[in-house]
Every structure is written in C-alpha cells, then in structure tokens.
Amino acid sequence: MALLIVAWVAIVFSKGGTDGDFPEARYRLTLPKTLLGGEYEMEQDFSDSPQDSFEQHAESALGGRDIRAAVAIYTPADRGGQLNVSGMYGRFKDADDARDTMLKDAADPDGISVARAPEDFRPSGSDVTVTCQVVAKADLNMRVIMPLCAWNDGNTGALIGEIDPAVSSGDAKDVDLAGLAERTLRIRAELRQPIS
Structure with a gap:
C-alpha cells in the first residue's frame, strides 16, 4: 500500500509557464524523526534514495519548478498501521490544480x-485548503480502504496516507475526513519550515 502513495509520480502531464508565473520559494519540507507529539516514529526516510525521476515527474505532472522530494514512512509508536508522507517543495504555478492532481493520480x-x-476542507484559522478522499484496493478477495489527504500552498505540497487497521476494513462513508484534514494540517505544521 505504501507504493500507491507515490505511484502518481509516474503519470506525466505537460504543463509549462514562464518563471514569473511561479511563486517565490519561501518554505521547504523537513522530515522529523517523530510526528504529532511522538505518536508516529519514522520507519524509513527515502531522502537518500535517487530522487531525480520523482522530482522530474512531479515538476511535469504538477506544474512545478525546482522541486525537491520529502518522502518517508512513519509507524505508530503504540499500535499497528502506517503513515505515508509523499511530500515535495519548490514552486508550484497552480497550487489548487497540483493538489487535485496528486489525489487524482x-x-x-x-x-x-x-x-x-474528494472533499475540500479549510478548518478555522487555516491558510490552505486540504482535500481528502478514500481509495480502495481489492487484493486476494479482500477490500482495503485508505484515506488520503493532500495540500499544496504554492511552495510545499504533500499527499498523506494513513493505513489504520481499525479503518482499513470498514466503510468509506464512515471515515472522518474532516478530522483527518485537521490532522493533516498538524502534520504540515511540523514538516513545513521557512527557507533561511
């Protein structure tokens, strides 16, 4: 299931634009060892993996420039499951389109x-829209669901996927997407840092 989070990078769309169409780069993404107050611990950081293909595809697919990847898998400290962070930072011409494309792909x-x-959320006090959906995968006569949430603010963007055993075998309509959108904003606050 972790691979589906980054699978969209293989789909390429041609999107151009002059340099003036892109925002100034002011923020980047980091990958801390823990997230959400220690609730999740990093299992694997893909930052040292060859990222050229990921970044080139992200630039083409998402209409970005100067893209760098921030991709990692986190596991809960006290229960089963997995949190997948497929993030990137740089300069995105159309933040809303980039966010929607991540989820679509x-x-x-x-x-x-x-x-x-997909449903859009903008919790009180937020400066960015978070869009969430639920995807399903049928495997060996089992159907597993996973919620995905994404943001893009023009400088940073990420697709956050959480595999929760308590949710994965349930009904998609019962997933609390509004709660997951707020959780995604908390993750964003921990990942997103100003460029010094």
Missing part, C-alpha cells in the same frame, strides 16, 4: 479505485 494505478469522492 493516487487513484490511477491498476487495482486502486476511489471509494469516496
């Missing part, structure tokens, strides 16, 4: 389908 690989359509 996450449901594109064979065997993955949208179990609950």
